Amino acid sequence: xxxxxxxxALDTLFNTARTQNKWxxxxxxDETLRQLYDLVKMxxxxxxxxxxxxxxxxxxxxxxxxxxxxxAGNLDKTMTAPVTAIIAWDEKFYDKLPVLFPHADAKSWFTxxxxxxxxxxxxxxxxxxxxxxxxxxxxxxxxxxMSGFDANKVNDAFFxxxxxxxxxxxxxxxxxxxxxxxxxxxxxxDEAADLA
Amino acid sequence: xxxxxxxxALDTLFNTARTQNKWxxxxxxDETLRQLYDLVKMxxxxxxxxxxxxxxxxxxxxxxxxxxxxxAGNLDKTMTAPVTAIIAWDEKFYDKLPVLFPHADAKSWFTxxxxxxxxxxxxxxxxxxxxxxxxxxxxxxxxxxMSGFDANKVNDAFFxxxxxxxxxxxxxxxxxxxxxxxxxxxxxxDEAADLA
Numbered sequence: 001x002x003x004x005x006x007x008x009a010l011d012t013l014f015n016t017a018r019t020q021n022k023w024x025x026x027x028x029x030d031e032t033l034r035q036l037y038d039l040v041k042m043x044x045x046x047x048x049x050x051x052x053x054x055x056x057x058x059x060x061x062x063x064x065x066x067x068x069x070x071x072a073g074n075l076d077k078t079m080t081a082p083v084t085a086i087i088a089w090d091e092k093f094y095d096k097l098p099v100l101f102p103h104a105d106a107k108s109w110f111t112x113x114x115x116x117x118x119x120x121x122x123x124x125x126x127x128x129x130x131x132x133x134x135x136x137x138x139x140x141x142x143x144x145x146m147s148g149f150d151a152n153k154v155n156d157a158f159f160x161x162x163x164x165x166x167x168x169x170x171x172x173x174x175x176x177x178x179x180x181x182x183x184x185x186x187x188x189x190d191e192a193a194d195l196a
Numbered sequence: 197x198x199x200x201x202x203x204x205a206l207d208t209l210f211n212t213a214r215t216q217n218k219w220x221x222x223x224x225x226d227e228t229l230r231q232l233y234d235l236v237k238m239x240x241x242x243x244x245x246x247x248x249x250x251x252x253x254x255x256x257x258x259x260x261x262x263x264x265x266x267x268a269g270n271l272d273k274t275m276t277a278p279v280t281a282i283i284a285w286d287e288k289f290y291d292k293l294p295v296l297f298p299h300a301d302a303k304s305w306f307t308x309x310x311x312x313x314x315x316x317x318x319x320x321x322x323x324x325x326x327x328x329x330x331x332x333x334x335x336x337x338x339x340x341x342m343s344g345f346d347a348n349k350v351n352d353a354f355f356x357x358x359x360x361x362x363x364x365x366x367x368x369x370x371x372x373x374x375x376x377x378x379x380x381x382x383x384x385x386d387e388a389a390d391l392a
Contacts, residue, residue, distance in 0.1 A: 002212070002336055005205040008201075013235075015235070042210040043210065044215050044341055046343045052388065054389040056390070058391065059392065122315075122322070123322045127341075130329075133323075134327065137198070168242075186238065186246065189233045193250040196354070
């Protein structure tokens with residue numbers, strides 16, 4: 001156990017944080033992106049498999065490569081964001097398990113079943129995307145996550161020949177409050193949870 | 197943007213937090229579980245769809261219902277944990293979209309494609325599982341997440357007739373450091389990330 005974090009930090013992570021649609025001119029340094037990854041990598045994954053892969057697009061050239069894959073509603077905010085991260089998974093994540101999980105032959109659990117490997121990669125890279133969004137907020141960044149894009153186009157443009165598969169996109173920067181929309185409703189405990 | 201959170205809070209969430217395998221006698225109140233949900237629900241999801249559902253098992257009877265679904269390596273730590281949460285998704289999550297995303301006919305995006313609905317539910321409930329693990333740590337709880345269990349048995353035992361589907365399990369409580377294993381390696385930035 002550890003001491004609970006304080007209410008200001010809970011606000012930064014959960015309670016007052018908001019998805020951003022407009023961005024200030026403040027840039028995001030590569031050093032900040034490395035700090036972000038160094039937090040995300042600490043989050044737990046199944047058999048320590050760490051299937052998520054991250055492409056941080058922060059050049060105009062990179063953004064233009066991404067543009068044709070974006071849905072209309074996500075275009076402006078993504079093209080203007082200081083950084084857009086592609087969160088992907090490596091479909092051959094299990095090749096690293098002899099190092100990442102050395103005390104068992106974990107690789108063989110996945111090489112025998114493509115469906116199990118894909119479900120594990122999808123589940124755990126999405127879990128890591130959750131860590132990513134909260135780690136970004138922890139560093140004072142604002143985020144805007146999106147699944148409204150053409151994954152095949154992203155895969156063709158960025159990942160040809162690599163076996164990486166796009167899962168979702170996350171814009172990163174410092175938000176302009178003018179672009180924030182009204183908070184949408186949340187399910188109550190009784191709608192989403194049970195005690196047993 | 198918000199102020200970054202301090203290094204003690206980063207330790208609680210990421211850097212010194214560890215998956216727990218043994219538990220102290222300290223119990224977890226239902227009030228704490230409600231506080232946990234109230235943080236998790238604030239995390240962003242695609243079209244605010246919030247597909248994750250949570251069953252907090254904290255009775256002996258509930259644990260016995262879960263027991264046959266557990267893999268051997270996860271049995272003892274789960275049966276002794278103060279609480280085990282089943283994180284599931286509701287395959288008909290889209291029925292709530294007229295309330296959760298009222299400004300568009302978002303429900304129709306999913307009723308037309310079972311595969312798109314399932315991928316959205318799986319991705320976003322896993323993302324919410326990431327929020328869940330970090331929100332639990334933020335409240336001072338320790339966690340132990342697992343995907344080593346028989347999901348069909350969990351679905352039959354807990355979710356018959358509901359359309360909820362088990363995604364992963366998370367033990368909650370206050371860990372006994374004696375059960376913590378050595379930290380496993382993490383992928384470096386250069387192995388897992390690219391700048392573009």
